[in-house]
Amino acid sequence: MTNELLNVSRLKTYYPVSRKKTVKAVDDVSFSVEKGEILGIVGESGCGKSTLGKSILRLTEPTSGKVVFLGHEITGLGAKELRGMRRQFQMIFQDPYASLNPRMKIKDILEEPLIVHRLGTKAERKDVVRSMLEIVGMDASYGERYAHQFSGGQRQRIGIAKALITKPKLIIADEPVSALDVSVQAQILNLLSDLREAFSLTFLFISHDLGVVRYISDRVAVMYFGKIVEMADADTLFRAPKHPYTESLLAAVPVIGKGEVDEAAADVHIAGAHEKGCPFYGRCRKREAICEEAEPALAETANGHYTACHLTNREA
Structure with a gap:
């Protein structure tokens, strides 16, 4: 039920x-x-x-x-x-x-x-x-x-x-x-x-x-x-975030005692989503050739953990 x-x-x-x-x-x-x-x-x-x-x-x-x-x-x-x-x-x-x-x-x-x-x-x-x-x-x-x-x-x-x-x-x-x-x-x-x-x-x-x-x-x-x-x-x-975008969001949160925010990882400047392939392609520091051409599906990569990322889905 x-x-x-x-x-x-x-x-x-x-x-x-x-x-x-x-x-x-x-x-x-x-x-x-x-x-x-x-x-x-x-x-x-x-x-x-x-x-x-x-x-x-x-x-x-x-x-x-x-x-x-x-x-x-x-x-x-x-x-x-x-x-x-x-x-x-x-x-x-x-x-x-x-x-x-x-x-x-x-x-x-x-x-x-x-x-x-x-x-x-x-x-x-x-x-x-x-x-x-x-x-x-x-x-x-x-x-x-x-x-x-x-x-x-x-x-x-x-x-x-x-x-x-x-x-x-x-x-x-x-x-x-x-x-x-x-x-x-x-x-x-x-x-x-x-x-x-x-x-x-x-x-x-x-x-x-x-x-x-x-x-x-x-x-x-x-x-x-x-x-x-x-x-x-x-x-x-x-x-343990798996998507590069989630990682960038968490990197943008200041933590007491951690020092300065990682500005490169936390970069949130954006003009628009990538028109083809992964929408995060233009901002992703881990991007590969496939990311520009094909949009990743939201897939279960661990028990109850879903990610829309070619790299993460491949490693699962």
Whole structure:
């Protein structure tokens, strides 16, 4: 019996910018997520990780591919069917203030999803709202206030409460702590970990911050120009990365007592992905002739460790 909650198969989201040019924001991405797991998605700005999250939930319509959630393919659902499924998967956004209506009281913002999905009576909904505020570490009386009356960390707690209010199975968290102070980041990450246990949640956690991803994730997928180039459990990936791009990301992280960053290995200057062959070819210090001509497939090179690299795949 499978424990799989989400399966993404060959998902593509392309944006035509002219008759001759297309931006491949998500380019043939496949992976699965187990129930109760936190899968971190990490990569540079512009790698397609946020578009991937929105495409899975169909907040952005994918160009092609399949997304299967709880055994149901949601990529082919009509608007009415999709609306019925949305209570099962929700999103936490990077900017909590932008996702909260400034004209509505917090209690009304939180009650709105319950009304949309016709969950509970009016009295029951009010009880759920008060309870959810307390669950995310806020006083129930704060429901009478407006979003501008709260700090960034408090607004993100409200955003989390809004995502949880319909009791979803899957949460996609898109850079949920990047706009917060470091001390507040830790509080929010600990809150998400606690909520995972309390509500049996599954997370897709999107971030560019390697430290944050390592702290909270069970597995990590590294994206580069719309593709997953490496995926493994968090401990393995950070201890023994196999893809040259992952190595360059980790080399760019300063470590106390280690000395200066290896600037050559950590070089992140890039104008665009290589048009043919491996997309990382133009930046890779280990490149070979085959890398320029043929694109490597994402293959399992060790138990649960996947890499899209000709050199690594050959050595496996």
